[in-house]
Amino acid sequence: MSKSLKRVRAALEAAGHTIEIRETANARTAADAARAVGCDVDQIAKSIIFWGESSDAPILFLTAGGNRVDNDRAAALAGEPLRRAEAERVRAATGFAIGGVAPVGHLSPIRAFFDPRLAEFDLIWAAAGTPQHVFSIAPKDLVALADARIGAFTE
Numbered sequence: 661m662s663k664s665l666k667r668v669r670a671a672l673e674a675a676g677h678t679i680e681i682r683e684t685a686n687a688r689t690a691a692d693a694a695r696a697v698g699c700d701v702d703q704i705a706k707s708i709i710f711w712g713e714s715s716d717a718p719i720l721f722l723t724a725g726g727n728r729v730d731n732d733r734a735a736a737l738a739g740e741p742l743r744r745a746e747a748e749r750v751r752a753a754t755g756f757a758i759g760g761v762a763p764v765g766h767l768s769p770i771r772a773f774f775d776p777r778l779a780e781f782d783l784i785w786a787a788a789g790t791p792q793h794v795f796s797i798a799p800k801d802l803v804a805l806a807d808a809r810i811g812a813f814t815e
Contacts (some may be wrong), residue, residue, distance in 0.1 A: 664765070664789030671765035672702075675805050680793045681788045683778040688759040690725025693800055697794060701725040703717065705786040705802065706780055709750045709760040714740035718753040720770050722763050722786075722806060724777035727814040734813040736772055745770055759791040763806045772808035779803075779810065 661669075665681065672679050684696035687792050690704040704725030709718050719738050721729050735742045755767040763772070763786050778784050780798045786802065788795045803810060 662790055664760065664762070665793055666789075667791075668762045668765040668795070669757060670776040671805070675764075677797070677801065677805070677808055679795045679797060683792050684701045684792055684794060686792065687787065687794050693785060693787075693794055694725060697796070699783075699785060700781075702727070702777055703781050703784050705763060705775075705784045707756075707763050707787060709745040709754065709761060710734060710738070710742040711749060712738060712740045712742060718749070718767075719757040720763065720768050720772040721775070721776055721806075721813060722772060722802070722804065722808060723742065723775040723812050723814055727775055727777055729813055730815045736774070737809075737811045738812050756787075757791070760789055760793070761762040762787050762789045763802060763808075766790060771809075773813055774799075774803050774806070774808035775814055776810055776812060777814070778813070
């Protein structure tokens with residue numbers, strides 16, 4: 661089991677969640693993950709990392725699989741200019757490679773925002789630290805675990 665996957669499992673268990681982590685052939689994209697678990701693409705919680713230009717810190721945007729983050733709306737919500745984080749910065753800040761960034765289990769605390777579209781489902785799926793592993797969770801539980809603020813930041 662990879663270190664990233666272990667970190668996600670430990671974070672979930674520490675929060676009192678006994679969640680099944682499912683291995684897939686490929687869950688690198690929201691469409692791939694949705695096909696792998698048999699759900700709507702919007703039930704996939706994508707973890708998109710932006711970099712705060714004022715704070716010089718990563719910011720996590722958890723968005724429904726079919727949505728795209730609107731940079732201006734995200735910046736307004738975050739209260740600072742943003743830019744997409746480069747792959748190396750994502751890995752250094754979170755401990756995860758792009759395509760497997762989990763919403764929990766980061767190397768250090770990260771400010772997070774949650775797409776209201778995800779809250780429309782009873783169950784959503786998120787990356788579990790690798791591009792092949794996902795877990796399901798109730799949206800309200802993920803909001804709490806990620807200490808995320810719900811807000812409109814998509815196109």
